[in-house]
Amino acid sequence: MxxxxxxxxxxxMLQKHNLKKTAPRLRVLSMMYSKNTATSQPDLESVMNDIDRVTLYRILNTFEExxxxxxxxxxxxxxxYAVCHSDCKENHHHDEHLHFNCTACKNVYCINELNMPRLTLPAGFEPQAFTLYASGLCPKCSKKGAARVN
Amino acid sequence: MxxxxxxxxxxxMLQKHNLKKTAPRLRVLSMMYSKNTATSQPDLESVMNDIDRVTLYRILNTFEExxxxxxxxxxxxxxxYAVCHSDCKENHHHDEHLHFNCTACKNVYCINELNMPRLTLPAGFEPQAFTLYASGLCPKCSKKGAARVN
DNA sequence: AATACAAATGCAACATTATTGTATTTAGAA
DNA sequence: TTCTAAATACAATAATGTTGCATTTGTATT
Structure with missing residues (x-):
């Protein structure tokens, strides 16, 4: 949840990262933490439509860094964009979890409850990070019996 | 290779898919089959700079369909964009392989030699397709000793 | 080989997403 | 309260992708 x-x-949170407490930043944080799914850039932009677009991009970039x-x-x-779970450090993300993209409601869920399988790649490849994507129906949409695509 | x-x-190939044999299509096919990596839209556009941008988008969409x-x-x-391996049918892709994105040369490799792990998701999620991404150094770039990012 | 027509391309216009530079405003320290 | 670096707002531009329509072309048919 x-x-x-x-x-x-x-x-x-802002203070800990040496960021000034500003209204736009607090609103972005508030919105992202109120959801259990990632938020798309278009959604963010329409909800935060009174914040300058460029400011929004810069806030997101800063938060990501x-x-x-x-x-x-x-x-x-x-x-x-999704809130990181605890162990992300500056410029060093640990977001090696499953991203589930619902084909009906389009929401993206970060599934941390699953540990990534470590795979052996063909010779020569030196992997540093893995991300797994799945698509299909999320719990809400599968309950609706919705194979439909909105 | x-x-x-x-x-x-x-x-x-075009004939089998009921597509007319046109110069732009043949050039796109020729370029994509000459490489062992995926081709980015910007690359395609700069190489095919005498083909109309819209035509290029439509060719890519058609080929994908x-x-x-x-x-x-x-x-x-x-x-x-990358050429599909044999068992992709119209509107029904089987591209559940690993995509390896080199952080140095930026190339994307499709690694078919690896079968996808089947994972069990939290209750309610009904996955229909999986894609695995890895990033790191590809054989060429790791050989160069390049941890550098171009 | 000529014709006819659907399909494909080319062009114009536009929409969306993202970046850069700079002036103005503001949070927070002095 | 004042000062300053940081953040925001605004303007301009770039990159990516889409839609509609006129023109051209591949190919089936005569």
Whole structure:
């Protein structure tokens, strides 16, 4: 479920990363923590439509650099942003989890409850990070019996 | 390595899919089959700079629908296109292989020699397709001793 | 070989997503 | 309260992708 945090906690988060507490940043944090799915850039932009687009991009980039959020592209190549779980450090993400992209509601879920399989690659390849994508129906949409694509 | 095919074979491919044999299509096929990596949309566009951009997009979409190529987004969300291996049918891709994105040369390799691990997801999720991404150094770049990012 | 027609291309216009530079505003320290 | 670096807002531009339509072309048919 969505991690519930209050405004004081968001202010602490910013402070810990040496970021100024500004209204746009707090709103972005509040929105992202209120959901249990990643948020697409278009969604963010329409919800935060009174914040300048460029400011939004810069906030997202800053948060990503600081390890507060991570970016994940969905099956359509659309950028989605999700809050990182605990062990992401600055410029050093640990987002090697499964990203589940629902084909009906389009939501992207970060599934941390699953450990990534370590694979052996053909000779010569030196992998540093893995990400696994799955697509299909999420619990909500499969319950609706929806094979339909919205 | 790159699959070597001649122009007659490309013409056959088009014919088998009920596509007209046109110069732009043959050139796209020729380019994509000459490589052992996926080709990014920007690369395609600069190499095929005398073909109309829209035509190129439409050719790629058509080829994808017909199961001739598949689209894969790299770690930067850039669209890349790669030739499908044998068992892709129209509107029904079997591209559940590992995509390896080299952080140095940026190339995307389709690694078919690896079978996808089947994973058990949390209750409610109904996965229909999996794709695995890895990033790191490809054989060429790791040989160069290049941890550098171009 | 000429014709006819659907399919494919080329062109124009536009939409969306993202970046860069700079002026203005503001959070937080002094 | 003042000062300054940081953050935001605004303007301009780049990159990527889509839609509609006129023109051209591959190919089936005569």
């Amino acid at each position: 969505a991690q519930v945090k209050n405004n004081y906690q968001f202010e602490d 600081k390890g507060i959020i991570h970016k994940v592209f969905d099956l359509n190549g659309t950028a989605n | 790159a699959q070597v095919k001649n122009n007659y074979q490309f013409e056959d 017909k199961g001739i190529i598949h689209k894969v987004f790299d770690l930067n969300g850039t669209a890349n």
